[in-house]
Amino acid sequence: MSKAEFIMRWPELNKQVRCRPIHHNRELFDWFMENLPTKCVQTVTVVAGLQLYMQNVKMPKVECNWIQENQPLEYMADYPVGRAMFFMTAGHVANFTFKAGYATEPMPYPTWAEVVDEDKETFVAVANEIWESVLMDKKTYHVEFFAAED
Amino acid sequence: MKTFQQLKAEIEEQVAASTVKPDQDVLDVFKYSISKGGAGYPQDNQIFTTWFYGAPDCGYVTDWCYFLVELARDESYSMEELCKMARFWFVQPSHFGEYCGLYKQYYFTKEIDKILDTLTREEFVQLLSAFRAYIANVNVWVFQYMPWGVGYAFMRKDGKYFEEALSLCN
Amino acid sequence: MDWKALKKEIEETAERSVEICPEDIMRVFEYEIAPERCGTGGLMLGPWFEGATASRYLIPYYIYNIIKLTKDSDLPVEKIRQQMNLMLPKALGTADLSGMWTVADLTRRTMACVNEMENRDEILELLNALYLYGSSINAWQNYRVKWGLSAAFMIPTRKELVGMAERSSESYI
Amino acid sequence: MLRFKMNWPQLGLAVRCESCGKNEAALKLLMENMPLQTVQGHEMVGGWMIRNRSIYMGKRFFDIPPQDMETESMKDAPVGRISLLFPQGNSTEMLIKYDECEDFRSYVPVANVVAEDLDTLKQVGKLQWKSATRTKEVVIVEFVVED
Numbered sequence: 001m002s003k004a005e006f007i008m009r010w011p012e013l014n015k016q017v018r019c020r021p022i023h024h025n026r027e028l029f030d031w032f033m034e035n036l037p038t039k040c041v042q043t044v045t046v047v048a049g050l051q052l053y054m055q056n057v058k059m060p061k062v063e064c065n066w067i068q069e070n071q072p073l074e075y076m077a078d079y080p081v082g083r084a085m086f087f088m089t090a091g092h093v094a095n096f097t098f099k100a101g102y103a104t105e106p107m108p109y110p111t112w113a114e115v116v117d118e119d120k121e122t123f124v125a126v127a128n129e130i131w132e133s134v135l136m137d138k139k140t141y142h143v144e145f146f147a148a149e150d
Numbered sequence: 151m152k153t154f155q156q157l158k159a160e161i162e163e164q165v166a167a168s169t170v171k172p173d174q175d176v177l178d179v180f181k182y183s184i185s186k187g188g189a190g191y192p193q194d195n196q197i198f199t200t201w202f203y204g205a206p207d208c209g210y211v212t213d214w215c216y217f218l219v220e221l222a223r224d225e226s227y228s229m230e231e232l233c234k235m236a237r238f239w240f241v242q243p244s245h246f247g248e249y250c251g252l253y254k255q256y257y258f259t260k261e262i263d264k265i266l267d268t269l270t271r272e273e274f275v276q277l278l279s280a281f282r283a284y285i286a287n288v289n290v291w292v293f294q295y296m297p298w299g300v301g302y303a304f305m306r307k308d309g310k311y312f313e314e315a316l317s318l319c320n
Numbered sequence: 321m322d323w324k325a326l327k328k329e330i331e332e333t334a335e336r337s338v339e340i341c342p343e344d345i346m347r348v349f350e351y352e353i354a355p356e357r358c359g360t361g362g363l364m365l366g367p368w369f370e371g372a373t374a375s376r377y378l379i380p381y382y383i384y385n386i387i388k389l390t391k392d393s394d395l396p397v398e399k400i401r402q403q404m405n406l407m408l409p410k411a412l413g414t415a416d417l418s419g420m421w422t423v424a425d426l427t428r429r430t431m432a433c434v435n436e437m438e439n440r441d442e443i444l445e446l447l448n449a450l451y452l453y454g455s456s457i458n459a460w461q462n463y464r465v466k467w468g469l470s471a472a473f474m475i476p477t478r479k480e481l482v483g484m485a486e487r488s489s490e491s492y493i
Numbered sequence: 494m495l496r497f498k499m500n501w502p503q504l505g506l507a508v509r510c511e512s513c514g515k516n517e518a519a520l521k522l523l524m525e526n527m528p529l530q531t532v533q534g535h536e537m538v539g540g541w542m543i544r545n546r547s548i549y550m551g552k553r554f555f556d557i558p559p560q561d562m563e564t565e566s567m568k569d570a571p572v573g574r575i576s577l578l579f580p581q582g583n584s585t586e587m588l589i590k591y592d593e594c595e596d597f598r599s600y601v602p603v604a605n606v607v608a609e610d611l612d613t614l615k616q617v618g619k620l621q622w623k624s625a626t627r628t629k630e631v632v633i634v635e636f637v638v639e640d
Binding site: 162165169170212213216219220223275276278279280282283286287289290291293294295298299301302 | 530531532534535537544545546547549550551554558559579581582583584586625626627629631633
């Protein structure tokens with residue numbers, strides 16, 4: 001069984017949360033795990049809802065071999081806070097968001113991971129802090145991903 | 151499910167209606183700042199980010215259609231491949247355009263999607279060309295209403311500008 | 321044209337842009353620096369709106385779709401070239417004109433390379449490097465646009481719209 | 494020599510246009526769609542150009558492949574040049590250079606505003622810029638074939 005948990009960490013805030021698979025797209029979760037560790041600049045979505053947005057995530061080891069059209073999807077406005085979806089992911093680059101609050105975008109995406117319940121409060125607090133920064137003081141944040149055991 | 155002729159006629163009717171009169175969706179979103187699908191509400195109830203990201207996703211459907219029609223000239227692309235590319239390329243951005251309040255264009259996208267697999271190559275070219283003409287009209291009105299004058303508060307700068315600024319800093 | 325050298329250069333640029341904001345973004349979106357030709361009348365809102373969009377479409381949307389289609393539909397080399405040469409030039413020109421010089425230069429050189437390469441896996445390697453860099457540009461633009469502008473464009477709620485309608489007779493014209 | 498006029502009824506202005514010796518087949522196709530009208534816009538990145546983002550070709554389908562048309566960058570074009578962008582099927586964009594601009598992107602040149610009418614063209618261009626950035630007046634342009 002491949003490892004079933006990764007850590008999402010914000011070094012500038014010295015905060016981290018645990019993320020685990022959900023009821024579907026387990027192969028997408030495993031693909032992501034195979035490519036860890038990795039990191040990117042942390043941004044937020046600015047139209048659809050409060051989400052942490054990871055647009056330039058290098059997947060160095062294993063190439064993406066799936067397309068979203070062939071995966072089970074969930075509607076962003078409906079799935080719970082703390083859940084992650086994949087957006088324009090191809091080749092060795094992943095692009096995804098973690099829902100952090102109220103979202104109105106009614107579009108379907110392949111969801112694949114979720115922050116564990118015990119860490120959701122930390123996650124939402126981090127998301128709000130980064131959102132405030134994007135709108136006001138423009139501090140730069142990064143997010144790192146590594147397997148739970150490392 | 152509409153026939154090719156019915157849908158093309160309906161699109162052409164909308165082209166005519168929005169050539170010199172405002173497209174209703176663009177009027178709602180870009181002139182009245184109404185958030186019809188909820189876009190922008192979670193982010194401080196503002197409409198600017200919807201304009202910034204929503205308008206181009208819809209507007210670039212003109213280019214997606216242009217590429218598809220050009221590739222349709224190349225017989226080595228089967229109709230099946232052209233339909234797959236069409237779905238890969240403009241359904242999702244058009245759907246995001248709907249979420250941003252540009253309903254009519256996504257209604258057409260869904261109707262095109264329904265009959266896409268039944269179209270001949272010539273019908274594929276004709277239908278996407280008509281649809282592109284409607285999206286072009288949407289673009290016209292988006293650029294008409296975008297508050298470009300705000301740009302006068304963000305003017306292009308150069309070395310001379312910053313040298314002068316520096317001299318005022320100390 | 322040595323595609324391996326170009327790939328290395330793009331990867332290093334992309335790697336740097338995970339850590340720090342790329343120069344194109346700082347120049348155009350933060351400091352509003354642009355050459356004489358960029359921005360009609362000297363206004364930066366056009367280059368911001370159309371430049372950000374063009375560079376978002378140039379690499380994230382177009383290269384992403386070419387990579388995806390190549391994998392999903394076994395696109396042969398000549399069709400990768402055909403689609404690149406069809407889809408990229410217009411967006412490339414607008415991104416370049418809007419001050420996104422590095423984006424335009426790396427894309428232009430990638431196109432030149434692909435037009436000479438024969439091995440599809442190597443082409444995909446090069447496109448992947450470009451896709452990571454383009455995704456970084458997309459991320460940093462999303463971050464650096466002066467979203468404070470949004471405060472000037474609030475959404476009227478249904479109730480506010482009704483209220484405004486009720487007061488419309490007060491309007492001068 | 495192919496000739497057409499651009500009219501701005503609400504401004505009481507008009508300019509005469511004629512083929513420019515390039516892409517004459519494309520101009521013929523465009524003119525077969527006239528008379529036509531559109532809401533006029535302005536270029537926001539490349540400089541002093543009127544930009545019509547939606548010229549509807551509903552009568553005569555535009556079917557000349559791009560590789561069969563000559564292109565030119567706008568900075569190299571004379572003031573008064575009328576060029577198309579992505580002409581295809583029922584739609585094209587149109588750029589009209591009315592003053593100096595450094596836009597190095599390439600377009601399909603099809604016509605010129607005659608020299609005697611360049612001042613009028615520049616006047617319309619400035620009014621369009623004022624509309625785009627300040628007044629938001631909707632300016633309609635009409636294209637009519639001249640015999």
